[in-house]
Amino acid sequence: xxxxxxxxxxxxxxxxxxxxxxxxxxxxxxxxxxxxxxxxxxxxxxxxxxxxxxxxxxxxxxxxxxxxxxxxxxxxxxxxxxxxxxxxxxxxxxxxxxxxxxxxxxxxxxxxxxxxxxxxxxxxxxxxxxxxxxxxxxxxxxxxxxxxxxxxxxxxxxxxxxxxxxxxxxxxxxxxxxxxxxxxxxxxxxxxxxxxxxxxxxxxxxxxxxx
Numbered sequence: 001x002x003x004x005x006x007x008x009x010x011x012x013x014x015x016x017x018x019x020x021x022x023x024x025x026x027x028x029x030x031x032x033x034x035x036x037x038x039x040x041x042x043x044x045x046x047x048x049x050x051x052x053x054x055x056x057x058x059x060x061x062x063x064x065x066x067x068x069x070x071x072x073x074x075x076x077x078x079x080x081x082x083x084x085x086x087x088x089x090x091x092x093x094x095x096x097x098x099x100x101x102x103x104x105x106x107x108x109x110x111x112x113x114x115x116x117x118x119x120x121x122x123x124x125x126x127x128x129x130x131x132x133x134x135x136x137x138x139x140x141x142x143x144x145x146x147x148x149x150x151x152x153x154x155x156x157x158x159x160x161x162x163x164x165x166x167x168x169x170x171x172x173x174x175x176x177x178x179x180x181x182x183x184x185x186x187x188x189x190x191x192x193x194x195x196x197x198x199x200x201x202x203x204x205x206x207x208x209x210x211x
Contacts, residue, residue, distance in 0.1 A: 013046070025107040026079070046091045084102060110148055114186050135176055159190075172184070181201050185197050
């Protein structure tokens with residue numbers, strides 16, 4: 001009589017690698033992408049070299065970007081947001097999963113293009129006496145934009161401002177003391193906070209002979 005004793009291991013592999021998000025910043029001028037380390041590990045009674053790993057990477061739309069085997073998906077990825085999910089199986093068929101997000105961020109600022117403009121002062125009646133009290137014109141900063149763009153984020157909006165420190169500083173009032181050519185700086189900020197600028201001129205005129 002032969003007695004067969006089977007020992008079943010129902011313990012799942014214990015993932016011991018962090019599942020925190022990670023990112024790299026690339027300054028690649030062609031927006032090709034960046035190199036990032038993507039690994040996972042687990043503790044199990046099965047030897048490490050006998051654990052079976054595979055992974056799936058999803059893009060920011062939730063579509064499958066890449067699949068593979070092993071616990072190392074490190075490599076070069078295009079600019080964007082991703083989710084990677086690792087699955088590990090031990091010799092007893094127990095499965096465990098871990099996942100985390102990662103992002104390839106472009107540190108390249110926008111391509112900023114300015115243009116010169118002109119504007120005529122508008123007389124203002126402040127006290128309702130039909131007499132011009134002052135003359136001024138308000139100019140939005142985007143009036144100086146000549147198709148600024150970001151090659152790495154072509155579908156993301158850019159922020160335009162007169163100030164490098166305040167992206168809401170978007171309008172400026174010019175008055176009689178500004179007649180003639182005035183130099184301004186247009187700052188452009190992308191979704192990652194990268195900033196670039198260009199310098200333009202505005203010619204302020206006043207054609208109202210009554211003021």
